[in-house]
Amino acid sequence: MRLQITTPLSVLVDEDSVRALRGEDETGSFGILPGHAAFMTSLTISVVSWTREDGTRHHCAIRGGVLAVTEGRAIAIATREGVPGDDLATLDRVVLARFQSELDTERIEGAEHARLELNAIRQIMRYWRADGRRDAGRFT
Numbered sequence: 130m131r132l133q134i135t136t137p138l139s140v141l142v143d144e145d146s147v148r149a150l151r152g153e154d155e156t157g158s159f160g161i162l163p164g165h166a167a168f169m170t171s172l173t174i175s176v177v178s179w180t181r182e183d184g185t186r187h188h189c190a191i192r193g194g195v196l197a198v199t200e201g202r203a204i205a206i207a208t209r210e211g212v213p214g215d216d217l218a219t220l221d222r223v224v225l226a227r228f229q230s231e232l233d234t235e236r237i238e239g240a241e242h243a244r245l246e247l248n249a250i251r252q253i254m255r256y257w258r259a260d261g262r263r264d265a266g267r268f269t
Contacts, residue, residue, distance in 0.1 A: 150180075194208030
């Protein structure tokens with residue numbers, strides 16, 4: 130099978146001799162072998178592992194993404210960020226921890242952004258209510 134793992138800026142993996150792949154989505158771990166039915170799923174922050182025809186195993190830590198199997202011969206993974214490597218322990222311990230930390234930071238920043246927007250809306254509403262002569266549907 131052919132495997133491609135891409136980010137918006139680069140191709141991380143492009144291999145033609147993949148015998149099997151293991152990935153992880155919200156429901157858990159799954160495997161893909163040659164001839165697999167057409168399939169698409171959303172991947173979690175995890176490590177994707179595959180075995181080449183020569184028996185060697187390779188890995189890529191991914192920051193979520195989408196996996197698609199086409200005609201049982203091609204696997205495409207699109208991810209925001211990925212780090213290929215052959216040392217599974219390092220990928221699992223260091224890279225996945227970094228991805229999770231960045232995700233937590235993004236969530237906190239998103240909540241702070243929403244809070245600031247709501248405060249701005251409240252200030253606008255106070256301004257419009259303070260002067261009863263203003264028409265809330267018309268800005269002057």
